Amino acid sequence: MSTTRAVATAGKTNAAAATTVTTTATSVTTLHNTEQETTHKRYHDKHSANYVIRTGAAGGIAGCMAKTVIAPLDRVKILFQASNPQFQKYAGSWSGIFQAARQLYILDGYRGLFQGHSATLIRIFPYAAVKFVAYEQFKHVLMPTRTSENHVRQFIAGSLAGITSVLVTYPLELVRVRLAFEIRKDTRIGIRSICSQIYSEPAASRRVLFHFPLRNFYRGLMPTIAGMVPYAGVSFLTHHALSEFCRNRLSELTTDPSLVRGKLDGRGQKRRAPLKTWAELVVGGLSGAIAQTVSYPFEVIRRRMQVYGALDPARFVGIWETTRTIWIQNRFRGFFVGLTIGYLKVTPMVAVSFTVYNRMKLLFNVD
Template structure:
């Protein structure tokens, strides 16, 4: 009887942990959605916006151009897919982190930096595996611009239209690499995993560093109450989350740039699956070492408040849900 009750409580805690993480992710992403749109345009070298890249003022001017051309909705283009993706992504990530954390570090005495890093990296990898196709849809919609339709009216990219375009890529290009064409023909859903390998590799340093820094700073600066739980305030959560995000962004940013280029490769070379090597060489040829950090300044502008809000709302939701 008690064993069953314990299992029910554990399942209930897992569900509440997922809800807390999902809500935190949605709030954080909504706060920085306009910056995210501009950053994707810069990273993927959209020809219409590349002239603005490289400066803070350029990011502002790019945002103003989007607003002038398409209004407020243009700044949030692709955000509906972002929310569809971020809730399960953040829910799985934070839920997995809680479980892996308890497994690797059942008590504070077991907490080490390598275990903190491992818990974050594992949870990040699990979340990417399950939600990557939605991430690809979001990037494609953010990268795309308004097109004219047969009726002459501007046609805004939609989730369904973008998914259809991705699914159809490579179906009629005779010059495509044979192996890639065969893969696309046999496993068409692979088209929704363009850039997945570099994303999976990139999430390890990002999530690992973020949760390592988060755990280390909380252990070092947040006092523990009589019940053994950290007595963090929302302000402390915001500050630690912001610093964790900035450090994680710096470590993993080159992977993110390569991933974005591979994700939008279907638009520039629809019949091919861009590989790591050629993508890295293309970035190096065009911009050298700085090419791997294009948009990093706006990345900080986005990631610092996003991570601050994400960690703070996550902790606030956990307190609200009695976790």
């Protein structure tokens, strides 16, 4: 009898222990799943601060690297677009690009080729960060699922992202252009002196009752926005379309699918396989070239308006007068002056920008 009781008691003890182990295992599994869900949400929820910070960092780094690659070309292009008297003789030919760069080197060494680049980096990091973060946010709102993606929504998301980034960082862009436009052998032109000059320029319109000097930092804003709509829209649209074409029709251009198999993006769907680096560069370059062609006339008008304050501080020139002046001087060709160097600049810049951004997203584990 006592033996039977002992066996029964041992059985109950073992059952209780098994129940405890099972409960503990279940609790551990639940905790682990909760931690995974929390981590996934923190990294992939597009509205979370962690996602915004990581996406912004990826975009800012990509923008800085892209701008550094083409800084000398950017300087020459601004001088051509703004019709700097010392460099107009070089405009209009491929050889003129290199002759102008050589002249800059003779005047001020390597520093001359990168004049204004410090202001560029100060501007481009927040500009690129805001642009890519805004694009991801607008894309999430307009296209919450893969089935809702289409060309019109891609264009709208890209355009809105471009406009947002311009509104946030435009004053820094104006300072950068002024720095790049200045050619003086006797003095060093710094950011402080350029800002002081812009701030002191007269009011934008005589009809304005009160003069707000900070408005001067937004000279050329309207043609910038007008040009940004087709540029950013076409750029993001073309990059997405070409990338999807390569993934669907030319799968050999993607990296090993096993690298991302089974992983989900922020919308709970399988992550797109990244393109090989050279294919990503080609897709980005084509996107930049197409977008540059569509939006270039607006960029020429914008550059002219931005530097008029340096040429004649006592007079403000608006968008329509600037357009009319360009037409009188050079007709249709005037709106595309410097487009050749624009291709040389934008093609590698956009290629590097998209490529670095996508690689940084993988590194930072964001989608």
